[in-house]
Amino acid sequence: MLGNAAIAQGAYEAGVKVSAAYPGTPSTEISEYIAKYPEIYAEWSPNEKVAMEVAIGASIAGVRAMASMKLVGVNVASDPLYSIAYAGVNGGLVLVAADDPGIYSSQNEQDTRMVARAAMVPVLEPSDSEEARVFTKLAFQYSETYDTPVIVRTTTRLSHSQGVVHPEERTEIPDKPYVRNIEKNVLMPANARKRHVVVEQRMKQMAEDACAFDINRVEFRDKSIGVITSGIPYQYVREALPDASVLKLGLVHPLPKKLIQEFAAQVDTLYIVEELEPVIEEQVRSWGIPCIGKEIFTVQGEYSANLLRRAILRQEITLETPAQIPQRPPILCPGCPHRSVFSVLKKLKLHGAGDIGCYTLGAVAPLNVLDFNVCMGASISTLHGMEKAKGKEYVQNWVALIGDSTFLHTGVNSLMNMVYNKATGTVLILDNSTTGMTGHQDHAATGKTLQGETTYAINIYHLCKAIGVEYVYEIDAFDIDNLEALLKQETKRDALSVIITKSPCALLKEFVPKGKCIIHADNCKKCGQCLTPGCPAMTKQENGVPKIDAAMCNGCQLCEKRCKFRAIELIPRGKGDKT
Amino acid sequence: METKNVMIVGVGGQGTLLTSRVLGAIALTGNYDVKLSEVHGMAQRGGSVVTFVRYGESVAEPIVEEGQADILIAFERLEALRYMHFLKPDGAVIVNDTRIDPMPVVTGAAKYPEGILETLRQGHRVFSIDATAEAQKLGNSRVFNTIILGMAAQHMGFSKEEWLRVIADTVPPKTVELNQMAFLTGYQHTRQTGEE
Ligand SMILES: Cc1ncc(C[n+]2csc(CCOP(=O)(O)OP(=O)(O)O)c2C)c(N)n1
Numbered sequence A: 001m002l003g004n005a006a007i008a009q010g011a012y013e014a015g016v017k018v019s020a021a022y023p024g025t026p027s028t029e030i031s032e033y034i035a036k037y038p039e040i041y042a043e044w045s046p047n048e049k050v051a052m053e054v055a056i057g058a059s060i061a062g063v064r065a066m067a068s069m070k071l072v073g074v075n076v077a078s079d080p081l082y083s084i085a086y087a088g089v090n091g092g093l094v095l096v097a098a099d100d101p102g103i104y105s106s107q108n109e110q111d112t113r114m115v116a117r118a119a120m121v122p123v124l125e126p127s128d129s130e131e132a133r134v135f136t137k138l139a140f141q142y143s144e145t146y147d148t149p150v151i152v153r154t155t156t157r158l159s160h161s162q163g164v165v166h167p168e169e170r171t172e173i174p175d176k177p178y179v180r181n182i183e184k185n186v187l188m189p190a191n192a193r194k195r196h197v198v199v200e201q202r203m204k205q206m207a208e209d210a211c212a213f214d215i216n217r218v219e220f221r222d223k224s225i226g227v228i229t230s231g232i233p234y235q236y237v238r239e240a241l242p243d244a245s246v247l248k249l250g251l252v253h254p255l256p257k258k259l260i261q262e263f264a265a266q267v268d269t270l271y272i273v274e275e276l277e278p279v280i281e282e283q284v285r286s287w288g289i290p291c292i293g294k295e296i297f298t299v300q301g302e303y304s305a306n307l308l309r310r311a312i313l314r315q316e317i318t319l320e321t322p323a324q325i326p327q328r329p330p331i332l333c334p335g336c337p338h339r340s341v342f343s344v345l346k347k348l349k350l351h352g353a354g355d356i357g358c359y360t361l362g363a364v365a366p367l368n369v370l371d372f373n374v375c376m377g378a379s380i381s382t383l384h385g386m387e388k389a390k391g392k393e394y395v396q397n398w399v400a401l402i403g404d405s406t407f408l409h410t411g412v413n414s415l416m417n418m419v420y421n422k423a424t425g426t427v428l429i430l431d432n433s434t435t436g437m438t439g440h441q442d443h444a445a446t447g448k449t450l451q452g453e454t455t456y457a458i459n460i461y462h463l464c465k466a467i468g469v470e471y472v473y474e475i476d477a478f479d480i481d482n483l484e485a486l487l488k489q490e491t492k493r494d495a496l497s498v499i500i501t502k503s504p505c506a507l508l509k510e511f512v513p514k515g516k517c518i519i520h521a522d523n524c525k526k527c528g529q530c531l532t533p534g535c536p537a538m539t540k541q542e543n544g545v546p547k548i549d550a551a552m553c554n555g556c557q558l559c560e561k562r563c564k565f566r567a568i569e570l571i572p573r574g575k576g577d578k579t
Numbered sequence B: 001m002e003t004k005n006v007m008i009v010g011v012g013g014q015g016t017l018l019t020s021r022v023l024g025a026i027a028l029t030g031n032y033d034v035k036l037s038e039v040h041g042m043a044q045r046g047g048s049v050v051t052f053v054r055y056g057e058s059v060a061e062p063i064v065e066e067g068q069a070d071i072l073i074a075f076e077r078l079e080a081l082r083y084m085h086f087l088k089p090d091g092a093v094i095v096n097d098t099r100i101d102p103m104p105v106v107t108g109a110a111k112y113p114e115g116i117l118e119t120l121r122q123g124h125r126v127f128s129i130d131a132t133a134e135a136q137k138l139g140n141s142r143v144f145n146t147i148i149l150g151m152a153a154q155h156m157g158f159s160k161e162e163w164l165r166v167i168a169d170t171v172p173p174k175t176v177e178l179n180q181m182a183f184l185t186g187y188q189h190t191r192q193t194g195e196e
């Protein structure tokens, strides 16, 4: 079972009734699996802060509730998280946070354990799929016992690995009665001051109890080497150091001080093996316990058994050197609507204030249209900041580039700010009717819920109008001539405008290609114009004539439109064609 | 049994995940401990993707490290070359003899290497097939990965019947027969590349 499926299974077994999330690799599949259990109400929320608050509301109402998100999502949700840590819970409340050591699909490599320490929230860290199931379930129990939200921390490697799991039955947990208690639940300064004391006590108590938790497990073998570790790195330790003694922590915050002291006293050399930040190590050192950690291990990327063999056993491992060959970076799909829009921006030499999504791939060759990105929603606000810094003229060469899902996530606030503070910039909403980058999840403007049920679809055009943008346009992403004219007009306009380019993502199930394009070599003048947008279905042959891979082409006709010599033609899709 | 280490590499979107799930399922029929590590997210947009499958008495880490792979299954030539150093000295490479240009090659910033199969053959057993062409003969170019899987099956020690059953349980119901045919096409292709 996939680690993320096991987390969903654990939540199911724990009797969870409400789950809310916003997609983000590597956490996305948790919700997709949870959606399959009819006993659980599960939703995509527009962003992580909302998801967290939905789960908090459910907990206040007395049921077990869960929110899940990726590492940077935790930043968005941290405001409610820090506060609910003070108030505590009614029904068990769990936040699943998925970190990404090695940065497979994120903007950074932050360590959620640091957030948890700052927010004073306990953290459980499973090391395989079965533990993912068991720990998630246990997290709800701890949450209720210690009156605190609990974080289950996973990483890309765990979330996307499969291992053997032994599922159990669901336990139906009776709803807790709701009792009004403003001293606990209303965080005015006078109450919050008292709650801070409670939070400190609770963490202290849990740290003491944790010395006896089964999930903090000592495995004594040869005592010359002792290792404290947790999560996926535990597996690397088992692989590389099968004879070493190990203290495997299931609860990584708060730490079981006494247990660690005892373990340290019994081994000759103590190593702390943890990916990313020295969170365990720094605490262990602060207690005066000698140990070896980040002086021999990196704070970057994923670990491996070989990394431990080299660092701890000082083994020379000679390996074949990797072949020196071209990289294969991710690219926009054949027929992707973003490519069409970017081909126009490129022609007009416009710079893009970027955002997070598939369209981020427009930053690199051959499109080179996106100049920077920061975090979700930031394209619009950064463009605004540029204008306020350098004036209207300056941003006439710029547009903000944001996806539909990202716009609803946090972009709309930034657009309100542009309206309010009299901005004149041009915002492009690349509406492909899905959350593409994370694997095509629905959102508030697609008209479908997480379970695929029909629901109201927010109309982005009317939304922009409603908040006061006067110039709002909707245009087909492949209508490149009109898009070009519109962009020329709106970037010069002395007023804020929004252009919504609307065409479905080519990977959507509902997407039906119009056919496939072919090349008439006789007409081809080998100008290479069709190749400039960089469609991966096209290659240039030795003789200079391009070739289209029929299996890959999605018939978007972008190449056809760019050919002045009618050398490219769409062969419409016949009835019954599948591929 | 010593843990068996298998890697599946390819280009994002080629369907490495389905193949790895069949491998995971077959290993479970042998009552082995199984771990599988997949790539989701960004790289699935046409990037280089790798999946690890490990099975044996007891498997700890879910990844295969450099120099440890028994079998490297590559859905594309360049990707076989990229991960070649993960193979054990006597390891087997099953490679789809097809070429997909990465963007640096398309833009002219880099050249697609020549003679990849020959390079792979230095020190490894290579089994190659133009699975895409074979799949087209079967009427659906998408089942090329099941043909490759059939070739790999020769090196993994489960019976043909078990494979066919697991395929029937794993692939979409409508495509069972097609996938089984594709599997057999690969299974019968046992000749090592470079040996006549
Ligand atoms: C705070 C935060 N949450 C989630 C993500 C994960 N993520 C990356 S891109 C993206 C959304 C992409 O959807 P959209 O804006 O519609 O663009 P598309 O990929 O469809 O082009 C998400 C959710 C993130 N990077 N940051």
Ligand code: SF4
Pocket (backbone or CB within 6 Å): A331, A332, A333, A334, A335, A336, A337, A338, A358, A432, A436, A437, A505, A506, A507, A508, B045
């Ligand atoms: S998944 Fe959709 S939005 Fe993303 S690159 Fe592919 S076609 Fe474009």
Ligand code: SF4
Pocket (backbone or CB within 6 Å): A334, A335, A516, A517, A535, A536, A537, A538, A548, A552, A553, A554, A555, A556, A557, A558, A559, A560
């Ligand atoms: S080959 Fe042309 S028509 Fe086909 S997907 Fe690429 S750009 Fe679109």
